[in-house]
Amino acid sequence: RKEVEQDPGPFNVPEGATVAFNCTYSNSASQSFFWYRQDCRKEPKLLMSVYSSGNEDGRFTAQLNRASQYISLLIRDSKLSDSATYLCVVNPSSSGSARQLTFGSGTQLTVLP
Amino acid sequence: DAMVIQNPRYQVTQFGKPVTLSCSQTLNHNVMYWYQQKSSQAPKLLFHYYDKDFNNEADTPDNFQSRRPNTSFCFLDIRSPGLGDAAMYLCATSRDWRVSHEQYFGPGTRLTVT
Numbered sequence: 001r002k003e004v005e006q007d008p009g010p011f012n013v014p015e016g017a018t019v020a021f022n023c024t025y026s027n028s029a030s031q032s033f034f035w036y037r038q039d040c041r042k043e044p045k046l047l048m049s050v051y052s053s054g055n056e057d058g059r060f061t062a063q064l065n066r067a068s069q070y071i072s073l074l075i076r077d078s079k080l081s082d083s084a085t086y087l088c089v090v091n092p093s094s095s096g097s098a099r100q101l102t103f104g105s106g107t108q109l110t111v112l113p
Numbered sequence: 114d115a116m117v118i119q120n121p122r123y124q125v126t127q128f129g130k131p132v133t134l135s136c137s138q139t140l141n142h143n144v145m146y147w148y149q150q151k152s153s154q155a156p157k158l159l160f161h162y163y164d165k166d167f168n169n170e171a172d173t174p175d176n177f178q179s180r181r182p183n184t185s186f187c188f189l190d191i192r193s194p195g196l197g198d199a200a201m202y203l204c205a206t207s208r209d210w211r212v213s214h215e216q217y218f219g220p221g222t223r224l225t226v227t
Contacts, residue, residue, distance in 0.1 A: 008153075032214045043203055043218035044156065087155070091214045100146070101216060103155035 003027065006088050006104040014112050017078050021107045023088030024070045032091035033064055035073050037084045038106065044087055047073075078111045085109070116140070117219035119204050125225045126194050134189040134222045136204030145187040146216065147179060148203040156203055162187060191224075199226045 006023045013019045025033075033050035048055065050062040050071050061074040071088055088104035117138045126132040136145065144163050148156035160169045162181045176198070178190040191198055201223050205216040 004155075034215065041201075041223070043221050045218065046215055049215065100158050100161065101214060105153070105155045 002104075003092065003102045004088055004090050004104040006086075006107045008105060008107060010108040010110055012110045012112055013078055015078055015080060017111075018074065018076045019078055019109065020075075021073045021086055021088075021109075022070055023072070023104055023107075024068075025088075025090045025092075025102075026069070027090070027092045028066075028069060030090045030092050032101075033062075033071050034089040034101070035060075035062055035071075036087040036089055036103075038087055039084045044103075047086070075109075078109075080111050080113060083109055083111045117204060117206055117217055119202075119219035119222050121222060122220060123223050123225075125227060126191075127227055128196065129193045132191050132194055132224070134191075134202050134204075134224070136187045136189070136219055137185050138204075138206045138219075139185070140206055140208070140217065141184065142206035142217075143184075143209045144207045145181060146205040146207075147177075147187070147189050148205065149198075150201045150203055150221075159189070194224070194226045196226050199224055 003026050035047040036044040037047045038044040048057050048062050050064045054063040059076045063072045085106040085108045087106045089101045092102050120135050146161040147159045150156040158170050159173045159177055160179050176192050181187045201221045203221045204219040207216045
């Protein structure tokens with residue numbers, strides 16, 4: 001089983017739609033979680049961290065479910081500019097001190113006019 | 114603006130011809146990482162430095178080496194590139210994982226091996 005698994009998509013949605021991505025992780029002791037966005041042939045950029053209580057940043061909402069070991073990202077009112085690959089990222093250390101992050105393979109989103 | 118810079122952005126090398134990719138940062142972060150990313154795949158960590166402390170991933174081929182002469186710069190050396198080494202190489206930094214695990218990426222170097 002992969003450490004971080006995502007549905008690769010692609011998700012093709014019309015402008016204005018709401019879309020949700022899920023990600024599962026295998027290490028129950030993982031402490032830090034992130035969503036990164038990667039545009040085609042560009043570098044990943046941090047979209048948002050994911051906190052236990054869930055957090056929202058404008059049209060984006062991230063949630064963490066530790067019991068089921070999954071993380072979600074909800075995008076409301078999709079814009080054309082949201083088209084990208086969304087990477088689920090986990091710090092696998094139980095102590096939170098691991099030096100590295102584990103990346104999912106990403107979910108591709110295309111927002112259609 | 115503080116940032117992570119990679120040079121060159123595109124590199125073409127011949128099979129077996131050594132190549133060096135460079136990364137510099139103005140963020141004054143302690144940790145620097147090198148990742149390899151192939152099409153439609155997750156970034157794969159090759160190695161990282163915490164200050165001068167070098168950490169190699171177990172499955173990183175010996176063909177890949179790295180140097181960090183100072184806090185700001187880090188180099189990736191590929192001693193004998195093979196066709197399978199064609200990929201995007203991403204440099205990333207983070208301040209200190211005891212403070213935050215967020216990583217900041219440079220724009221990447223796309224390597225072509227002919």
